[in-house]
Every structure is written in structure tokens, then in C-alpha cells.
Amino acid sequence: LAKTTQPISMDSYEGQEVNITCSHNNIATNDYITWYQQFPSQGPRFIIQGYKTKVTNEVASLFIPADRKSSTLSLPRVSLSDTAVYYCLVGDQGGGYQKVTFGTGTKLQVIP
Amino acid sequence: EPEVTQTPSHQVTQMGQEVILRCVPISNHLYFYWYRQILGQKVEFLVSFYNNEISEKSEIFDDQFSVERPDGSNFTLKIRSTKLEDSAMYFCASSEALREQYFGPGTRLTVT
DSSP, X not given: OOOOBOOSXXXXXXXXXXXXXXXXXXXXXXXXXXXXXXXXXXXXXXXXXXXXXXXXXXXXXXXXXXXXXXXXXXXXXXXXXXXXXXXXXXXXXXXXXXXXXXXXXXXXXXXX | OOOOEEEOSEEEEOTTOOEEEEEEOOTTOOEEEEEEEOTTSOOEEEEEEETTEEEEEOXXXXXXXXXXXXXXXXXXXXXXXXXXGGOXXXXXXXXXXXXXXXXXXXXEEEEO
């Protein structure tokens, strides 16, 4: 399984755009990149998933360069409620199941 | 919006006792998972389940653990003889296909 590396923590002011980068140098051909958000004492919540280039939904954007060895989650205009831990996951989608390994995540603190 | 539910929200048990944690996945989902998160640590994959059998399991998921889908809606995790180190949040997740997983709110297991 591809190992991921992301910053342990980040601070941002309300209203700013936040970019969290994840390194996954050993990503395999079949792997997708998925980001989850977790609030304290809650289960992780899916944010966005991509394979290459750029993906955007109503919550975030995900930028993946051509070599796929890293990815960047972009949260536009964060609010206090975006304070959470953000996990970058790289998962093998073969075999009828999805093996995913959560890393330590990035703890985002949004400051008023 | 459909969601994964888990019961109970909090379970306290004595060391050596058996516990069963229950989950109701989203109704049209085919892939089911259990994870655990020890307080302050990362989310750890335990097992995935598809087509009424285990697809993948981690080294944590030893003979003390078992999973079952006893009917068309429930998905259970059984720990046969609980140990102190089994104290954690246990999250159930489900997915429709080999993409994003939807997590439940978790069951906090406390072993005394």
C-alpha cells in the first residue's frame, strides 16, 4: 500500500483558502486518491476523490499532477466549522474491495 | 440523505466478555467495513466484507474478531473475549462501489 505524508497541522484564518498537500511517492497504477474529514468523536466523512488532473465538487478541489506522486486538497474560504483532521488516503481498488490506510492526517485549525 | 447507523453509541464491558457491535449500512451498498480508532490515534482498518465473505483483514483482526451479516440490513462485529486494549471507537462504513466509503457515527467501546 502506498504510504502518504502530510503536514501534521495547519492554521488558517476564516475566509482564506487552505491548501493541504499530501505526498504519495509509491502510488500504484490502480490507486485512487481520496480525502476524508474527521471531527472529534465522529466518523470520517468523504470529501473528494480523484485519479488524475483536477476534480472539483461543492466542498473542495483536488489537484493531482501528472506523475500522481502528490495531491493537494483545496478548501475555498474556510470557516470555523472546517476545523477538523483531514486525511489523505491512497487506495487499491482491485479485487472487489477497497484497501485504505489512514495516516495521521492534518489537523486544520481555523482561527476567527 | 441515507446514512450508516451504529448501535450502541457507547458500550462498557468487562475484560473477557463478548461484545457485539451493530451497524446498519446504507441500503444499496455492497461493501462493508469495520475500523477502529484508539483515543488520540489514527483510524485503523480492521476488515472489509463483500458478497457475504471477508475480502480483506488487517493484522489487528485476529481470531478474537468476527463479522457477520445476519440479515439483509445488519452488519455486526463480534469481539469474543475483550481485552483492555480493545477500548476504542469502532466505526462501520459502507460503499456502493469501489469508491468513497460512508462512515457511521461510531461505537465507543470501553473495556474495564
